Amino acid sequence: MSEASAPHAPAIGIIGGTGLTQLEGLEITGERNVDTPWGAPSAPLVMGRLGGVPVVFLARHGDPHRIPPHQVNYRANLWALQSVGVKAVVGVNAVGGIHAAMGPAQIVVPDQLIDYTWGRPSTFFEGELEHVTHIDFTDPYTERLRKALKTAALDRGVHCIDFGVYAATQGPRLETAAEVRRLERDGCDLIGMTGMPEAVLAAELELEYACLALVVNWAAGKSDHIITMDDIQAAIDEGMSGVRATLTRFLQGGY
Template sequence: MSERNRSRADVGIFGGSGFYTLAEQAETVEVATPWGPPSGPVSIVERSGLRVAFLPRHGPGHRLPPHRVNYRANVDAMRRLGVRALLSPFAAGSLRPEIRPGEFVVCDQLVDRTWGRESTFHDEFADGPVHVPFAEPYDPALRRIMLEAAAATGVTAHDGGTVVVVNGPRFSTRAESRWHRDAGGHVVNMTQSPEAPLAAEAGIPFAGIALVTDYDAGLDEDPDVEAVSQEAVFAVFEANLHKVRELIDASLPALAAALGPAGPGAGTVSES
């Protein structure tokens, strides 16, 4: 394989809390970007006829808190590798009793409550204004593939839901959690923005898959439900990490069929 092809990938995956590697045997590539280095080296594996690029968004050893992740570099690294679909599994707190720990939500909307993050590639409009449509932050075709993969693996995945993205690294107060729920939120997370808007600017179809680890600050309906703790999040995620891997593996054949062959003029999943 040529050096150029070795630095190419079809599908990108961002690993989240507790999800730091995709496979034991993988090629490792360093990707330079104008925005600085991404969170770490990118590992690439061959799966289902696809080259799959994996990058842990928090870096080795989870050294980067959510407000310090270089999201621009991470997304641009995937763009430079040529990925045509970007999967973003993430840990999330549930805001609703019917969405339970251990279940998934294949999100269709988000509300950005973060601040101070570099959330666009356009620091200036050198060639005129660039305002990217963002009414649908998650690619519908990619969402469908992930839902079908969930059904095939037998995991519970809710079809649609709004993720409220908070700045972190602290968790929400009870008042904030209630506010997010009353405003229409289903789950809460700290990293989906600016990942999703940057992917939109980069022209990469994007899917956010929440693995529910907790009930955020608790449930008004059940006073016995404790507020989230870091230990609980990591314990639940670790116990369910095999489901994340199974879901990704099950999605790859459909992604391969949707993406088609790589090379000049190759389509994205949305065009299938």
């Protein structure tokens, strides 16, 4: 299923979403364009060091930010990271908050997800197969990786919620208030557009995977005003420093 890993490659990959097209503090040592059986990734892989630790960074929406959630080539992205030796991936996601404790600028490490997307290529196991493959996806996020992120946040004094059900919606539009009420009845705490199929593709490649979510707005109907891009940008500006501090400490922790 995988290409040969590059020698001496960093074992950690970070996929940055909205607000994290570039990773501040990353000492870039090189870039790599990777050809995959699934086409081109969203952007070149950026090889570097963060906090003195080797890491591979990939801008999920491209650099500049230009690829909408439903058109991201998730298969190429995950394959490319694995092909250079990445063993664990942290997906950074901008999300909307449903749960009362998950307001703007709050950082969350969810423990479950529900997939509401449609029409996205969502598996490596299709086409000319020798046999049908079903993977276990009971726990979509790697618990050891989740705990390491929570510990890193605490070490840096960053408030972090370590539970939550992530609702992966299609986008690129935001949801209606009625849709949010439905998601809440389903047990969802957060809404994002890029959590799937990224998580399941990582699982198919046997990569450890966790989501580090930054809440950038209340979900539709959860506040008394409409959602604006100015409000979202303000939450990104407020919360992204905590995301970067958490990632830096996580890498220094020697995961």
